[in-house]
Amino acid sequence: MLEYIIKRVVALIPVLFGITLLVFLAMHFVPGDVAQTLIGEKGGQEEVVKLRHELGLDKPLYVQYGIFLERALTGNFGVSYQTMEPATSAVMRAFPVTIQLSLVAIFFSLVIAIPAGIFAAVRQYSIFDNLLMGGAVLGISMPVFWTAVLLMMLFSLRLRWFPFTGIISNSISLHQITGFQLIDAAITGNWRAFSDVLRHLILPGIALGALPMAIIARMMRSSLLEVLQKDYVNTARAKGVRELKVINKHALRNALLPVITVVGLQFGNLLCGAILTETVFAMPGIGRLAVTSILFRDYPVVEALVLFTALAVVIVNLMVDVSYAYIDPRIRY
Amino acid sequence: MSFIRSRLLIGLVVISLLAVGWAAFGADTAQTGGTLVVGTGADPAGGLDPECVMNNEAAFIMATIYNRLVEYAPGSVDIVPGLAESWDVSSDGLIYTFHLQHGVTFHDGTPFNANTLRQVFDRLLDPNFPNYYANRKGIDSYVPGTLEANVASYSVIDDYTFQLNLAHPYAPLLQDLAMVWFGIVSPAAVEKYGAEVYKHPVGTGPFEFVEWVPNDHVTVKANPNYWRGKPKLDEIIFKQVPEGSVRTMMLQAGEIDVMMNVPPESITVLDNDPSVQVYRMTALLVNYVQIPRMVAPFNDIRVRQALNYAVNKKELSQYLYQGLAEPMESPMPPGMPGYEPLTPDFSYNPDKAKQLLADAGFPNGFDCNLYTYGNPRSYNAAGGKIATALQGYWKKIGVNVHITQLEWGSYLRTVRDPNFSDGMAMSGWTADCGDPDNFLFYLYYGKATNIPHAMTGRPDVDSLIEQERVSADPTVRADIIGQALQDIWQDAGDVWLTNGVLVRATTSNVHGFQLDPLSMFFYADQIWKGN
Numbered sequence: 001m002l003e004y005i006i007k008r009v010v011a012l013i014p015v016l017f018g019i020t021l022l023v024f025l026a027m028h029f030v031p032g033d034v035a036q037t038l039i040g041e042k043g044g045q046e047e048v049v050k051l052r053h054e055l056g057l058d059k060p061l062y063v064q065y066g067i068f069l070e071r072a073l074t075g076n077f078g079v080s081y082q083t084m085e086p087a088t089s090a091v092m093r094a095f096p097v098t099i100q101l102s103l104v105a106i107f108f109s110l111v112i113a114i115p116a117g118i119f120a121a122v123r124q125y126s127i128f129d130n131l132l133m134g135g136a137v138l139g140i141s142m143p144v145f146w147t148a149v150l151l152m153m154l155f156s157l158r159l160r161w162f163p164f165t166g167i168i169s170n171s172i173s174l175h176q177i178t179g180f181q182l183i184d185a186a187i188t189g190n191w192r193a194f195s196d197v198l199r200h201l202i203l204p205g206i207a208l209g210a211l212p213m214a215i216i217a218r219m220m221r222s223s224l225l226e227v228l229q230k231d232y233v234n235t236a237r238a239k240g241v242r243e244l245k246v247i248n249k250h251a252l253r254n255a256l257l258p259v260i261t262v263v264g265l266q267f268g269n270l271l272c273g274a275i276l277t278e279t280v281f282a283m284p285g286i287g288r289l290a291v292t293s294i295l296f297r298d299y300p301v302v303e304a305l306v307l308f309t310a311l312a313v314v315i316v317n318l319m320v321d322v323s324y325a326y327i328d329p330r331i332r333y
Numbered sequence: 334m335s336f337i338r339s340r341l342l343i344g345l346v347v348i349s350l351l352a353v354g355w356a357a358f359g360a361d362t363a364q365t366g367g368t369l370v371v372g373t374g375a376d377p378a379g380g381l382d383p384e385c386v387m388n389n390e391a392a393f394i395m396a397t398i399y400n401r402l403v404e405y406a407p408g409s410v411d412i413v414p415g416l417a418e419s420w421d422v423s424s425d426g427l428i429y430t431f432h433l434q435h436g437v438t439f440h441d442g443t444p445f446n447a448n449t450l451r452q453v454f455d456r457l458l459d460p461n462f463p464n465y466y467a468n469r470k471g472i473d474s475y476v477p478g479t480l481e482a483n484v485a486s487y488s489v490i491d492d493y494t495f496q497l498n499l500a501h502p503y504a505p506l507l508q509d510l511a512m513v514w515f516g517i518v519s520p521a522a523v524e525k526y527g528a529e530v531y532k533h534p535v536g537t538g539p540f541e542f543v544e545w546v547p548n549d550h551v552t553v554k555a556n557p558n559y560w561r562g563k564p565k566l567d568e569i570i571f572k573q574v575p576e577g578s579v580r581t582m583m584l585q586a587g588e589i590d591v592m593m594n595v596p597p598e599s600i601t602v603l604d605n606d607p608s609v610q611v612y613r614m615t616a617l618l619v620n621y622v623q624i625p626r627m628v629a630p631f632n633d634i635r636v637r638q639a640l641n642y643a644v645n646k647k648e649l650s651q652y653l654y655q656g657l658a659e660p661m662e663s664p665m666p667p668g669m670p671g672y673e674p675l676t677p678d679f680s681y682n683p684d685k686a687k688q689l690l691a692d693a694g695f696p697n698g699f700d701c702n703l704y705t706y707g708n709p710r711s712y713n714a715a716g717g718k719i720a721t722a723l724q725g726y727w728k729k730i731g732v733n734v735h736i737t738q739l740e741w742g743s744y745l746r747t748v749r750d751p752n753f754s755d756g757m758a759m760s761g762w763t764a765d766c767g768d769p770d771n772f773l774f775y776l777y778y779g780k781a782t783n784i785p786h787a788m789t790g791r792p793d794v795d796s797l798i799e800q801e802r803v804s805a806d807p808t809v810r811a812d813i814i815g816q817a818l819q820d821i822w823q824d825a826g827d828v829w830l831t832n833g834v835l836v837r838a839t840t841s842n843v844h845g846f847q848l849d850p851l852s853m854f855f856y857a858d859q860i861w862k863g864n
Contacts, residue, residue, distance in 0.1 A: 032742030036749060039473055040387060042765075044781065045751055047477070054470040081471055082378040083547055084531065090547065149578060157582045164583045166549060170370075170570050282574045284548035292376065292548070297742055 001325065008318050016310060020072060023306045024065050027299055034297040038081055055081065068303060077304040082292070087300035090289060091308050096180040097167050098278070098285035100197075102270035104205030106263065109213030114259075117220025122247060124225060132217065139214030148207040148280040155203060162203050165282035172196050204281040208274045212266035219262045224255040257328055264320030268313040367862045369569045369843070371854070372580045372589035376548050376573055380531025383516035384457055385472035389711075392513045393593060393854040394551050394571050398440075399516025399536030402431055402450075403507050407856050408847050410617075410670070410767020412507050416445060416517055416537065417495075426502030426805025433493040437560045439519035440541040447489040452520035454480075454487045454497075469528035475765070479509040502803040504810055508768035513853055539564040539858035549573060564858035565845070584609060590843050590862065593854070595836040597655050597714045603838050614848040615668050616835035617764035618712040619661060619772070622703070622723065622828035625754045627790050630701075635693035637825035641679040642686035643730045644723060650831055653715045653722055658831035664821045665772040666832040668850050669764070671811050675822040679829060686730045698731020702756025705736060706744040711852065712761035712833055719830070720759060757828070764851060769814045773798050777821050794820050 035052040036043075052058050056067065071077050077087035116136075120129040156164045168174060168181055174193045177184045182201075185194035227233065228251050236250045237243070271286075278287035286305060293301040324331045377391035383399055404415035417431035437445040455462040457476050466476065483503040488496050499506070509515065522535035534542045537560065540553035554568040572589060574580045577596030583589045585606055595603065595611070603609045622640075630636045646660035659667075662674035690698060705720035713719055717738045724734045734757075739747060748758040765771050775781060778798045779789040797817040804810035822829075839846050845859040 030743075031746065032740060032744075033746040034742075036745045037742035038471060041745060041749075042387060042775070043473065044478075045749065047473075048749075051471055083376070084380065084469070084471070084529075085547070093547070152579065152582060156588075157586050160586065164579060164586070164588055165574050166572070170368075170550060170552065170572070280576050280579060282549075282572075282576070282579070284546070288548055288575070292378070295742070296378070 001322070005318070005322065008321070012311075012314055015314065016307065019310045020069065020303070020307060021065070023303055024068055027297070027302055028061060028064075030297070032297060034081060034299065037295075037297050072303070072307060078300040080293070080301045081298045082296050082301075087304040090301055091286070091304045093179060094284060094286045094289040095308065096178070097283055098271060098274065098287065100180060100182055101201060101204055101208060101274060101277070101283060101285060102267060104201045105209035105270055105274075106212060106267050107209075108205050109209040109216055109266075110263070113213045113216035114220055117217040117259075118224060118247070118252070120217070120221045121224035121228065129221075133221070136214035136217045139210045142210065143276075144207055144211065144274075145276045145280050147210055148204070148277060151203050151207055152280075163200055167200050167283055168193065168197050169200075204274075204277050204283060207281075208270065208277045212263075212270070215266060216259060216262055220255070220259050223258045224251060227251045227255040253327060257324065260320060260323060260327065264316055268316045271312045271316065272309045365565045365861065366567050369566050369591065369857075369860060369862065370589045371569060371571045371591040371593060372574050372583060373571055374573070374575055374577070374580075374594045377545070377551060377571075379473060381534040381542070381545070381551075382466075382518065382531035383514050384466050384474055384476055384518070385469060385531060387473040387475070387514065389852065390571075390573075394553065395516050395534070396513050396538075396854045397540040397553050397569060397857045398534050398538045398542055399513075399518065400538050401511050401513070401515050401517065403511045405511050405767065405849065405851070405855060407859070408614075408849055410508070410668075410850055412511055415511070420507075422805075424805065426504070426803070427499045429497040429499070429506065430490070431495045431497070433495060434560060435493060437537050438558065439521065439535055439537050440556060441519050441521055441535045443519050443521040445517070445537055446492050447495040448492070449520050450495050450517070451487065451489050452523075453517055456518075456520070456523055458484060458487070464523045464527055469531075475509070475512065475514045479506075502805045504802060504804055505766065505768035505770045508766040508771075512766050513855075514765070540569060543568070559858060561858065565861035566857070569857060584838055584840060587840055590840050591846065592838045595838050597657060600655070600657070600836060608841055609838055610841045610843070611836065611838045612846065612848050614835045614850065615659075615666070616711075616833045616852060617666050617668050617767075617850045618762065618833050619664070619666055620658070620712040620719075620761045620830045620833065621661065622830065623748070623758045623760040624827055625756070626826055628754045630693070630695060630699055631757075633693045634825060635689040636695065637828075638679075639686040639689035639693070639730060640727065640732070640828050641825050642682045642689065643732070644726045644828060644830070645681040646679075646830055647681065649719070649722060653719065654831060654833070657714065657834040657836065659834075661829040661832055664777065664818055664827075664829070665769055666764070669769055669772070670767060671769055671814055673815075675819055677823075679825070683729055690730060690732075695731070698733065700733045700735065703734045703736050704744065704748050704756060704758040705738050706741050706759060707738050708741055710761055711763050713759070714833075723828075760827070766851070769818070770798075770802060773801065773814065773817055777817075777826070791820070791824065791826075794824075
């Protein structure tokens with residue numbers, strides 16, 4: 001197992017290298033110009049030329065890539081063109097917000113999707129099955145900005161149950177240790193802050209979790225249906241094992257394998273930044289950072305962001321692969 | 334007895350009237366304390382060092398932290414004393430002597446006087462100064478075009494008198510110095526933080542900086558020693574909420590108290606909400622189409638006039654901008670000193686437009702390009718839709734326009750290229766200060782590079798603009814400006830479209846809030862919250 005993990009980690013290096021090249025080229029071939037965008041519509045051409053020189057954007061592309069690689073290897077991506085703070089610290093500040101949001105979203109989607117999927121499979125073609133799967137289609141089809149605004153209208157504007165935006169109320173102070181607001185609140189025993197952050201995460205978590213929830217529920221249903229047709233399930237039933245036990249012990253564990261793959265993929269997607277959700281809920285996470293940085297052609301931040309998220313996705317995929325071995329005893333690395 | 338009774342009655346009436354009056358007066362009495370939450374659309378990218386940034390979100394915050402030497406009167410662009418309590422200008426317009434306020438200190442305790450002011454100017458004008466402002470890379474600044482281009486030297490006369498000596502008369506100087514971009518930064522803070530002072534802003538203003546959490550909020554707290562008197566609020570939080578519809582809901586729910594960028598689609602909802610107060614004011618902005626005046630067929634004035642007559646600006650104002658715009662009647666907007674509507678008014682007349690085209694040798698029209706951005710701008714809330722509307726109008730006179738819509742960064746790169754001459758382009762401008770030169774010089778001076786091709790090939794207009802800039806006599810200057818505006822207008826150098834209306838909204842318990850024509854957030858110390 002350890003050998004397998006080491007192999008996978010080593011294989012990461014060319015992948016990440018390829019990603020840096022792609023991102024670098026993509027950002028530089030996007031039409032538009034960093035200097036002109038930063039100077040805005042009011043600056044003169046002399047200022048644009050001067051800024052281009054200051055930022056080193058007048059150097060040949062391969063030289064710029066060399067500088068970027070050197071920086072990336074040392075973990076120092078340079079400073080943000082927009083805010084002048086180190087790109088790495090901008091990304092490190094935004095990442096915990098997105099990770100917490102993604103965890104809440106995935107938790108919410110699993111809590112609903114897994115039981116719903118099982119129930120729909122067990123009662124195939126029943127009214128419940130139709131309702132649940134209809135709901136899942138709705139979850140896939142509803143654009144997240146729409147779900148978000150609806151949730152906000154109901155729970156924030158009308159009922160006043162949850163706050164509108166942000167990750168923590170301005171009136172609450174929280175000592176920063178890890179950057180993960182929930183963990184920091186728990187470590188310092190600041191339960192008021194903990195519940196405040198949690199309340200901030202619930203609506204965006206639901207909005208963001210709707211799509212993975214729908215996908216996972218459908219996957220759970222079809223996967224379980226397939227397993228329930230298998231001979232060994234019939235054998236178990238023929239032996240007189242009770243239906244609940246058949247599903248729980250014989251079918252579910254085998255049906256979970258493809259579901260875990262999907263959960264892993266979905267979680268990876270969420271980590272790449274919930275651009276719309278974070279914009280609507282004004283959460284200072286990766287998604288919002290990505291939008292503002294791309295619009296401003298803030299190369300250092302975009303490059304740092306993509307590299308970090310790529311790394312996160314690869315790690316999640318690795319974890320998924322490793323978890324197979326635990327769920328399915330037949331799989332050994 | 335009846336006399337006594339009537340006296341008693343009168344007495345009672347007077348007392349009750351007094352009581353009612355007192356109660357009413359009490360209800361109106363300014364209340365102090367509390368937190369004001371201001372909802373803005375974006376992060377103050379670029380930071381809070383006024384000489385190094387040109388970003389409106391940063392400007393809102395900086396207007397509460399810093400004072401300028403001279404400032405704008407509330408709700409107007411008239412110049413009033415700021416950190417200079419008075420000033421004299423020599424008759425040749427070359428020497429500006431500022432008499433400074435006494436007893437002012439920066440938030441860090443540094444006293445404000447002529448010596449500290451000299452250090453402020455050292456930072457801006459002396460490249461050998463250790464913390465020269467332009468040592469920081471990638472900044473956006475008004476210093477080169479205003480101070481650097483015009484100030485020859487500066488000196489301390491005594492503790493509270495400071496002098497600026499200009500290389501040549503420069504009439505817009507006071508208007509420039511009043512801009513939020515010339516906030517006076519504590520020299521001690523500059524020395525302490527160096528180029529990073531943008532993260533640690535220290536001024537003399539009504540509010541002191543507390544914290545900036547990027548992409549989330551900025552907090553400032555009342556400066557109890559503010560030289561104009563302690564602000565009424567305890568603190569202001571500038572909260573970033575990028576989505577306009579969410580800002581609207583938050584204002585309705587009272588989660589924010591002031592909404593800086595009101596999306597046009599929210600105005601009706603807010604107008605009908607009794608818990609919200611909507612403020613409107615003519616904004617100092619213009620929305621127009623830039624024409625490459627030197628390139629055929631646009632080099633014929635009749636073609637340019639035809640393009641102007643073919644567009645129904647009233648219809649655009651009413652429908653595309655939902656009543657929040659007015660047809661332009663001068664190259665600069667109403668509200669600017671010396672503004673007056675000019676002739677002809679280029680009101681909608683497609684027949685005349687067709688005739689003009691035929692006279693110019695294009696009876697069947699022609700094909701051309703129109704470049705546009707897609708995103709809404711302060712001067713054009715409709716973004717790229719305006720180009721489609723124009724295409725429709727011009728098609729009626731035979732001019733077939735091919736629209737190229739570009740993302741903002743690419744748009745700027747394309748149309749601001751000095752060699753761009755590929756067709757017309759959507760353009761616009763919001764005033765930086767209350768001087769007509771801000772429109773004349775940047776938009777119509779042929780040698781300026783901000784907007785290539787604006788009025789190139791009109792040496793007479795260039796000469797008028799050069800004259801108004803150095804004219805020390807206000808009356809003479811006003812005449813020159815009037816002449817320049819008239820010449821530019823009659824030349825139909827652009828397709829003039831609309832001026833706009835600035836809209837902001839507050840919850841109805843916010844008092845003392847005032848709009849200002851430059852779309853800033855001045856005089857926040859006057860704001861208070863009722864119950």
